Structure formats: structure tokens, C-alpha cells
Amino acid sequence: MITVQTDDFDPAAEYQALRDSGAGTGAIATFTGLVRDSGDLQGVTGLYLEHYPGMTEQVIQGLIDQASQRWDVRKARVIHRVGRLDLCDQIVFVGVCSAHRGDSFAACEFIMDALKTSAPFWKKEITGDTEHWVEQKASDRDRSQAWD
């Protein structure tokens, strides 16, 4: 399940939903991304996140489908926030449950890495009165291509 929303999310509730996926689940891997205080610029006080409604969900569903073909994925959950976010806010949640831990780790990390380079989100960093669009990092492209 994929949700793009302005509201905050509750990783505890998401974890519980993954855990309730049945007795064959032996492993739950989760990732949560937070707004850090050191982005492209020093002194970042917040972010503004824009996305391409409709395409975002399709791209992420495609990543979950790819992950499900490569690994045992019993359930996958992705939440991504958009709009104005402050320092320390939660931005993104990816959770995967599998029979075995290797699958849950790999699928969770793959979805997260691929989301960073292929899901149509754009981040603007806010620093006091100024703001600027974040440039894509070469390291993110490299991490995503490492899965090919």
C-alpha cells in the first residue's frame, strides 16, 4: 500500500499492520527518513516537498512489484509526505515483511534506494528567509544503480 500525504504518519501503527500479515512472517524491516539539519546548505530549518500526483503512486507500485519479483515480500508499505516539513519531521516510511530477514532487508533497502532516484518528488530546502531546490546527488544514483 502506498500513501502520499501532507500529514505525519505513525510508524508504530504501520509496524503493527505489517506484523498482522500472518503467521508466515518472520521478519519485518522498516526504514524511516527524517529531516536533517545539514542538507545542501548549512542551517536548514525546513523542507518543502512537491510531487507529481498519480505518477508518484504508479512509480512506487512499480518498485514494490519489482521487489516482489526479486524477493519474498509478504506485504510492503510506503508512505511519503509532501508539503512543508520542519527539522526532525518524518519524511518517508518503507516497511517490508517477509518470511526471512534477508528478503525483508533487501526489499526495504531496494524500494528506498530506487524511490530516491525514480519517484517524482522534489525537495526544496528552507534556510531562514531563503529557499532552494535540492540537486540530485550522484551518490543516490550510484546506490540505485547498484541494484541493477
Add this chain to the structure above:
Amino acid sequence: MITVQTDDFDPAAEYQALRDSGAGTGAIATFTGLVRDSGDLQGVTGLYLEHYPGMTEQVIQGLIDQASQRWDVRKARVIHRVGRLDLCDQIVFVGVCSAHRGDSFAACEFIMDALKTSAPFWKKEITGDTEHWVEQKASDRDRSQAWD
């Protein structure tokens, strides 16, 4: 922080503690292991977990130290349960927070993989009236050695 306990644990509280590790935290990776219904034998109804008190904590602290030397680890948390566990019960929690996601994923998975092959825990599977000690899996040794 490392805890070995018979009681259940609350991943939501552990996540919150990791999240409260400061504004430099941009990434939180967690793993939770659950009792599955298909172990060495079919029809597993529960587990009994034994450990070597004292050594367990030392070994896991050593793994956290190794992870902290290889990756950015702002905080790491490991909880492992012992004693009698039922189907679907939570067995183990590993949570790591870092500045960047790659570090949190790698450190979390490394600690979990290495724990499986080096922390002195032993699992006995209970199937109806019978019980038997689980044998170490070659796949677990391979996964742990892959980090060397």
C-alpha cells in the same frame, strides 16, 4: 543499548528513542524477528530460547562497536528475548539511527546477521508434545561471512 529479557518489547517505544537521538539523525532502520510457523519441522507451536548471560551482552556490544567503526551509527539498540515464546511472538529487535540511510541499513543488517552466528542464543522448537534444538543454518553462516 542491549537488553536480553523474557518480556515482550515495544518497537514503537524503541523507534521513538532512536528518533530522539538529535537533529543530525536522518535515517532509522529497524528489524524485528518473529516466531514463524515453519521452522526445521512443520507445525511449530512455539520456541524456547536459552542464552549465556553476560557473554551474550558482551558479544552484541562487540558487534555494535564493529558496526560503529564501519558505518556512521548515532545510536544502536538491540533487544533479544529468551525463555518460552509462542507463534507470532517478537523475538529480536535491532534498530540503528544514522545521518544517512545507507549507514543505518548496513549497520542494522550487519548486527542482525552477525548476532545470528555469534551471539550465544539457542533455540528449541516446540511441536505439540515434542521439542528439538534447532541446528545452525549454513545460510546464516554464509550471510554473516559475507560482511568480512
Add this chain to the structure above:
Amino acid sequence: MSTETLTVRFFARLREELDTESLELPASPNLTTGDILAELASRGGPWSQLQGDQPVMIAVNQAMAKPSTPVKAGDEVAFFPPVTGG
């Protein structure tokens, strides 16, 4: 949307710098996304960047596409900078 036109959408930095969220263009035969980029870039000013040094990502009907991807009337074409979510 007329079946004679296609929609072009812009996001993030491009949307701001072009001061345009979307526009309608006539859908001529054998049109590609690259043709649209070239036509828009020829407007000059901020539009030049559509064929400048900075990479421009392309989607057609909400799926990633290339400059060689053909487009037809009714399609939704989008141009945007490399993505930076997560």
C-alpha cells in the same frame, strides 16, 4: 482537453522558473517529447534551459520516457528536474 492537443506539465524548479504549471500544445503527427522540448526551448529566456546543460527528465502519461518517445493527442507529457525525494 481537446483530442487535437496534448498537455505539457512542469514540476519543481522548472515550474517555478518557467512560471508555468501546464500548457496545451497542438498534437502534430510523428511528434516526440524531444520535438516538444526543442519547440519550447526556442521560446528563449528561461525556456532555453529545456535544452541546456541541466538534465530534464521526461514522463509521458505518468511513466518515465525519453526524448525519442512518441506522443499523440490527449497525452500528458511532463518535464521536471531529477527527482530528490526520500
Add this chain to the structure above:
Amino acid sequence: MSTETLTVRFFARLREELDTESLELPASPNLTTGDILAELASRGGPWSQLQGDQPVMIAVNQAMAKPSTPVKAGDEVAFFPPVTGG
């Protein structure tokens, strides 16, 4: 614990099959964990498995050790099957 002896502990399947949680052994000079394994295995019966086909893991003072690891009076030696936690 006497300073003349060392403690040997067993865990999991070994503890059950040997029906022994721990025992005290005299600490002779130049003793290794391998010597202790050999001495205990010579008791026969279930003790033979300490030098059998199944791997036996060794710890000295709660750190992983080898059959060549030296031990002295006061040490805590442990023998156990390969671990299966997590």
C-alpha cells in the same frame, strides 16, 4: 571457586545431553580448552560427542575461543553447540 580449579559450563543441547550445567576441574599448567574437551570426551557415553562429528563452540571468560586457547585457574570455560538466536 578455588584458585586451583576452573569452571566448565555447558549450554543448550550439550547441557541437556550431558545432564550437566557446570563442573569444576583442576587447573593443571599449560592447559588448553582442547585438553579439557579431550579429557571430558574420554568419560565416554554422551561425553564422547565433545570430540565427535558435531561442532562444539568454545568460550573462555565469555569470549569466543579455540581448542588451542590456554586456560588457567579461575577461568570460566564454556562449551556449546553452534548458536541459533535471532
